[in-house]
Amino acid sequence: MATPSDLTSTPLLKSPTAASPSDGTGLPRIVPRRHPGRWLAATVALLVLAMVLNSVVRNDAFQWQVVGQYFTTAAVLDGLLLTLWLTAAVMVLAFLLGTGIAVLRLSANPVLRSLSWGYVWIFRSTPLLVQLLFWFNIGALYPTLGVGIPFGPEFVSVKTVNLLGPTVTALIGLTLHETAYAAEVIRGGILSVDAGQTEAAKALGLGSRRTLRRIVVPQAMRSIVPTAGNMLIGTLKGTSIVSVLAVHDLLFSVQLIYNRTYQVIPLLLVATLWYIAVTSVLSAGQYHVERYYGRGAARDLAPTALARLGLWLTVLRARARRVSLGGDR
DSSP states (O other), X not given: OOOHHHHHTXXXXXXXXXXXXXXXXSSBOOOOOOOHHHXXXXXXXXXXXXXXXXXXXXXXXXXXXXXXXXXXXXXXXXXXXXXXXHHHHHHHHHHHHHHHHHHHHTOSOHHHHHHHHHHHHHHHHSOHHHHHHHHHTGGGXXXXXXXXXXXXXXXXXXXHHHHOOHHHHHHHHHHHHHHHHHHHHHXXXXXXXXXXHHHHXXXXXXXXXXXXXXXXXXXXXXXXXXXXXXXXXXXXXXGGGGGGGTOOOHHHHHHHHHHHHOOHHHHHHHHHHHHHHHHXXXXXXXXXXXXHHTTTTOSSOOOOHHHHHHHHHHHHHHHHHHHHTTOOO
16 A cells, blocks of 8 residues: 555656746746737737827828927917916816705705706706806896896996906806716715714714714815816816917917918817826826825825836846846846
């Protein structure tokens, strides 16, 4: 009868690493698993990317010299500044108003809850361009706006045409439109917080306002920030629609130039590159804000781009050092 020692000494029960090549120290070396499919897919993707870049760079129709000529002109930069200002103002006002509407939608008062729901329903159901055109022509409905006694005399009145210019009209239209979406984003973030958190706060004797400010909102930010970041980027790009109102934003400034020079493609590329640059900065900021509010939810936070670059450089230095010492055989 075979003993246990005889069984363990048979070739059938040897460890798979026993046949692995040695690294010179007498110990078996672990060979990583090969992934030929990954390398093949990556090679094909890089070849397609190289073909696309080659077609863009070497195509004279893009007129890259014209793009560089107009990229930092005063007219384009002024339009960019107005676009950034309009985006920031709209987002701040939209989230201030949206917070109030979100709280009203969660209120126990049926009248306030119904009115806030009606606001969100109307402004989400109407296209943004229709809203902007409506506010731009508001003077047809209200030629003058005044302050006075209802059904009585007016103390102060002003003509709507003098009060609402194209820029103010764009600000009002974009703010009212984005407020409806901001309200739903905030309401969804508040509802994502477990009800037990509110119950625990009430058990500790905290009031409703303090519970909302100190308990609910900090936890809701984990759900609010990603969607709010998408709204910010969408609003930045959506401001281009105000060019129909002759607001001198980035797109309208570019249109004024190519209407004069007939260089449509390179001027549109100027606007496109600026939108890409600003959107990239906003995306990086959103990533770091998400990391900040995700500290208590994730045990290990994902490394930043700089951290991943540093780790990659460390691995490359370690491999280069091993090759120079003759350890990589």
